[in-house]
Amino acid sequence: MSEGMQQIQIVQNEDEWLEDQVRRSVFVASWDKVIDKIIDPLYNWGRRNSVWPIGFGLACCAIEMICTSASRFDISRFGMELFRASPRQADLMIVSGTVTKKMLPAVVRLYNQMAEPKYVLAMGACASAGGPFKEGYNVVSGLDKFIPIDVYVPGCPPTPQALLNGLMTLQKKIDKQTIREAAWYKKGQAEAIPDPVLGPDLIDARRAEEITMLAHAPDQLATRAIKIQTKAETKHEKK
Amino acid sequence: MAVNAPPAETKPLSANDPQTIAEQIKTKFPDALESASAQGIVIKRDHLLEVARHLRESLTFDYLNNVTSVDFPDRFEVVYHVSSIDRGGAPLTLKVNAARENPVVPSLVPVYRGADFQEREVYDMMGIRFDGHPYLRRILMWDGFEGYPLRKDYHEPYFEDEKKPFGTRWDQGHHVIAEDRNPWHDNVQYPANFDAVAFKAQIDTVREQTLPDVSPTRLKTEKMILNIGPQHPSTHGVLRLKTTLDGETIVGVEPVLGYLHRNHEKIGERNTYLGNIPFTDRLDYFTSMNNNHAYVIGVEKLMGLRVPERAEYIRVIMAELTRVISHMALMGFMYNDLGAFYTPLIYALEERELVLDMFEAASGSRMMCNYMRFGGVARDLPDGFLDKAKHLVEERFPRVLDELETYLTGNEIFLARTKGVGVISREDAINYSTAGPVLRGSGAKYDVRRAEPYSIYDRFDFDIPVGTAGDVRDRFLMRLWEARQSLRILKQALKDIPAGEIMTGKKNYQIRVPKGEVYGRGENPKGELGFYIVSDGTPNPYRYHIRAPSFINLTALDRMSKGYKVADLIIILGSHDVVMGEVDR
Numbered sequence: 001m002s003e004g005m006q007q008i009q010i011v012q013n014e015d016e017w018l019e020d021q022v023r024r025s026v027f028v029a030s031w032d033k034v035i036d037k038i039i040d041p042l043y044n045w046g047r048r049n050s051v052w053p054i055g056f057g058l059a060c061c062a063i064e065m066i067c068t069s070a071s072r073f074d075i076s077r078f079g080m081e082l083f084r085a086s087p088r089q090a091d092l093m094i095v096s097g098t099v100t101k102k103m104l105p106a107v108v109r110l111y112n113q114m115a116e117p118k119y120v121l122a123m124g125a126c127a128s129a130g131g132p133f134k135e136g137y138n139v140v141s142g143l144d145k146f147i148p149i150d151v152y153v154p155g156c157p158p159t160p161q162a163l164l165n166g167l168m169t170l171q172k173k174i175d176k177q178t179i180r181e182a183a184w185y186k187k188g189q190a191e192a193i194p195d196p197v198l199g200p201d202l203i204d205a206r207r208a209e210e211i212t213m214l215a216h217a218p219d220q221l222a223t224r225a226i227k228i229q230t231k232a233e234t235k236h237e238k239k
Numbered sequence: 240m241a242v243n244a245p246p247a248e249t250k251p252l253s254a255n256d257p258q259t260i261a262e263q264i265k266t267k268f269p270d271a272l273e274s275a276s277a278q279g280i281v282i283k284r285d286h287l288l289e290v291a292r293h294l295r296e297s298l299t300f301d302y303l304n305n306v307t308s309v310d311f312p313d314r315f316e317v318v319y320h321v322s323s324i325d326r327g328g329a330p331l332t333l334k335v336n337a338a339r340e341n342p343v344v345p346s347l348v349p350v351y352r353g354a355d356f357q358e359r360e361v362y363d364m365m366g367i368r369f370d371g372h373p374y375l376r377r378i379l380m381w382d383g384f385e386g387y388p389l390r391k392d393y394h395e396p397y398f399e400d401e402k403k404p405f406g407t408r409w410d411q412g413h414h415v416i417a418e419d420r421n422p423w424h425d426n427v428q429y430p431a432n433f434d435a436v437a438f439k440a441q442i443d444t445v446r447e448q449t450l451p452d453v454s455p456t457r458l459k460t461e462k463m464i465l466n467i468g469p470q471h472p473s474t475h476g477v478l479r480l481k482t483t484l485d486g487e488t489i490v491g492v493e494p495v496l497g498y499l500h501r502n503h504e505k506i507g508e509r510n511t512y513l514g515n516i517p518f519t520d521r522l523d524y525f526t527s528m529n530n531n532h533a534y535v536i537g538v539e540k541l542m543g544l545r546v547p548e549r550a551e552y553i554r555v556i557m558a559e560l561t562r563v564i565s566h567m568a569l570m571g572f573m574y575n576d577l578g579a580f581y582t583p584l585i586y587a588l589e590e591r592e593l594v595l596d597m598f599e600a601a602s603g604s605r606m607m608c609n610y611m612r613f614g615g616v617a618r619d620l621p622d623g624f625l626d627k628a629k630h631l632v633e634e635r636f637p638r639v640l641d642e643l644e645t646y647l648t649g650n651e652i653f654l655a656r657t658k659g660v661g662v663i664s665r666e667d668a669i670n671y672s673t674a675g676p677v678l679r680g681s682g683a684k685y686d687v688r689r690a691e692p693y694s695i696y697d698r699f700d701f702d703i704p705v706g707t708a709g710d711v712r713d714r715f716l717m718r719l720w721e722a723r724q725s726l727r728i729l730k731q732a733l734k735d736i737p738a739g740e741i742m743t744g745k746k747n748y749q750i751r752v753p754k755g756e757v758y759g760r761g762e763n764p765k766g767e768l769g770f771y772i773v774s775d776g777t778p779n780p781y782r783y784h785i786r787a788p789s790f791i792n793l794t795a796l797d798r799m800s801k802g803y804k805v806a807d808l809i810i811i812l813g814s815h816d817v818v819m820g821e822v823d824r
Contacts, residue, residue, distance in 0.1 A: 055472050056470055057476060057477075058476070058477055058499065059476070059477075059499055059501075059521075059524070059819070059820055060521055060524035060606065060607070060820060062476070063524055063525065063606065064605075064606065066584075066588070067588060067591075067592070067595075069581075070584070070585050070588040070589070070592075071585050071588070071589055072588075072589065072592050083472075085471075085472040087470075097499070098499060098501050100497070100498060100499060100500055100501065100823075101426075102380070102381055102497050102498050102500065103469060103477055103498040103499070106469050106470055106477075106498070110470055130426070132517070132518065132521070133501040133502060133506065134397065134417065134426075135395065135397045135398075135399070135417070135502075135506060135509075136395065136501055136502030136505065136506055137388050137393075137395035137396065137426075137502055137505065138379075138380065138388075138497075138500045138501065138502055139426065139501060139502065140426065141397075141417065141418070141425070141426045145425065156607065157524075157606060157607065159605060197435075197438065197440050198381045198383065198384075198440055199383060199429075199433075199435065199438045199440065200383065200384065200385035200429055200430055200433065201384070201385060201396075201427040201428055201429055202426075202427055203427075203435050203438065204425070207435075208435040208436045208438075209435075209436055211423070211429060211433070211435040212433070212434050212435045212436050214422070214423070215429050215430070215431060215432055215433040215434070215435070216432055218431060221422045221423075222422065224422040224423075224424065225419075225420055225421060225422040226411075226415050226419045226420055227420070228399075228406075228407075228408060228410055228411070228415050228420060229406055229407065229410045230399070230400045230405075230406050231400055231402075231404075231405060231406035232400075232406075233406070234406045234407065234410070
C-alpha cells in the first residue's frame, strides 16, 4: 500500500462501531467520575501548589523556617513563599517552635480564624510533643492535644530540608483528598475549638467538667497517676 | 597590648574589690552591713536603698548588671551585680536576705531603672515582693498562675525527681510516659476543690501611662490602647506590646512577655552542668556559640579550669563568626521592619548559610551547635575549616559588609525613618541597664570583652565602636561597625591559631564543681549575657540564672518610644534586636 492512501476499514458490526465512536468522542460519565477524575485533581492541584503559610514564628524553628524561605532552599518552588500576616488569608499554619501555655490561647484562636481548607504542620520536637522543654511548667506537651495536626516534622530544629520534606508530605496528603470526604464540604458549620483559659494553670475548656469533678475527688485523682520509682527508691531497694 | 602576650590573670580592680567597698560603706553607714566577703557584700534590708544610692552617686557604680534571687532552705537571698561603665572590671556583688515567710525587699527602681523588669521577674519566679516597685506584677507567667516556680518546694506537673539523671522509667517493664505519671494526664495541676467550669479569667489591664507635656495648645484627644502581638509579623517572635496612643503618638509601651517562657532556669537547676549546654543554645537561637561560651566561662571560673590555647582560639573564632552573621541578619531584619520586605534580609541570610555550613561541619548542627565543653571544645576543627574561614573573613565578608553599607546606610527612606528616632541618652541607657549595641549606640563605651576581658580577648587588637546620637540609625550602624571589628579579631585569630590539645583532661559527663557561686559573662551580639550559678558541690547547679540582654534591653523600650509615632515603634523595637527565646527564657 503506498503512502497517502487511506486504509479502508470494513465495518463488521455497526452497533459495535457506533459504540466505539461514542466512547471516543462523547464524554459519558457519572457524577462520581466527574469528582474523582476532574474536580478533585483540579482542586488538589491548585491547592497543593499554592499553600500559603501564616507568617507565624514561635521560637528557634522559626529561624529555620525563614532560612527555608530564603534563597538557598527557596520555598517558592512549592508555591508557598507567600507568608501571610493574617490568618484569614492563610492555608497552612507552620507551628515553628515551643507552644507555651501562655501562648496557647493565641495559637488556638489563630487556628480558629483561618479559613478552610486549613492545614497545620508541627515543626520540630516542641510543637510535636514538648521537646526538650516538655518537663517545664509552662510548656504544652504537644499541640495535637488541642488542634489537629496534619504533618509532624521531627528535629530540634528540623533542617530546612526536613521542613521541605514535611511540606512535600503535606502535598501528598492534599493529593489524596476528595471533596466527598473533606471536612469543610460537610453540611453545617465546623465547630471552633474552644479557647483554652489561663487560670491557676491552663484549663482546656473541653475538659472543664472533668477537671472540676477530679479536683473535688482527691481519692479518685490519686489513683489516676502511675507511680514510677525515683532514683533514691531504686537505690534503697537494691540495698 | 602585644598580640601574643601570655594570658593575663584577671584580677578584680582594686576599686571594685568587695572588701574595699565594704570598708567605704561602713564608714558612711556604720550599721548597714551584715557581712562582707569575696562572695559579695551582704547589706541589711532597711539600708539597701541608701547604700545603692551611695554606690551609684559617690562610688560611680552606675550600672546594674543583674538582679536575681536564690532560694536557700532558711532564707531568700536577692543578689545584685553592679559595675561601673567607665572603670569596668568584675561586677560587685550585693546581697540582701529576705525571710522565708512573706519575703519583702526594698525596690531598687528609684536608683536603677534597669531593675524594673528584673525585679518583676524575681517576684514572678520566687514570690519576693519589692517594696516601692511601681508596677509589681507577674512578667513571665500570667496573673493568676498558682505558685512561684523557682522556689525549691514548687514541683511542676511532670515532676519526676529532684535531680537528673533520673532513675529508670522501665521499672514496670514498659516505658511510662510523663502524661500517665500525672493524675490530670496532661501538663497541668490544679488546687484542690478548684471549679474550672465557673472560673473566669482575669481581665487584661494596662499600666497607667502619662504623656510628657508636648504642647499646651494640643487638641484634647482620648487615649487609645493598641495591642500589637503576640502574633505580629514585626515583633520578632511572640512579643506583645500593649501600646497606649494619643492620636498616633505613643504615650507608653508595656511589653507583655512570657509567651516563650520555656522554664530554662527550672529545668537548668535539675539538669547536670553538662546537660545545660544544649539548653543554652536555645536561649538566643541566633547566637548559640556565644551562649555556650558565656556559660562554660562561668562554670570554668568556678572550677578553676584552664583551657588549652587551641580551644580558646576555636572558641573566639566561633563566637566572632556568630557575631558577624547575627549582626548581618539584623540589618536585614531592620529593613524588613522598615517595609523593605525580605530583599536585604535574603542577602544577609545568604552569608549566614555559609557560616552555618561551617558550624555544621564542626559541630554537627546548623543552629544548635552544642559545641563547647568545660575545659575546651567538643571536637577539633574539621579539615579545610580554617581555609574556608579565611576566605570568608578576608575576602567575602569585607566585600559584603561594604555592599551592605553602600546600599543600606545611605538610603533616603532609611535615614528619614531612623535619624533622630528612638533616642535614648547615655545616662538613660546606662540607668536602664541596656547592654550591647543599644548601650554603645548611646555613647557608653562598655563591652565585656574589654571591660572584663574573658577568654583571650585581651590579646586581640580591636576597637569598641560607639554611637553618638543614641537613635535607631546609630544602633543600626553599631551592628555594621561591630561586624567589621569582629572581622578584625577573626583575621588575627585565624592567623595565630596554634596546633595542640582542644580539651583539658578527659571528656567527662559528670563534672565536679566545687561549692561556691559565680557570675560568668560574655559579650553576646545582643549584649552582656551572664550566668549566675550557685553550686552546692553536687552534680547539679543549685541556682542557675540567666542574665538575658534582650530581656533587660526591653526595659528601655517604653522610655525610647515615648513621644514618637506608632509607626516608629516597630523600627525602635527592631533596633533592639530582641530574640524571644532569650527574653522569656
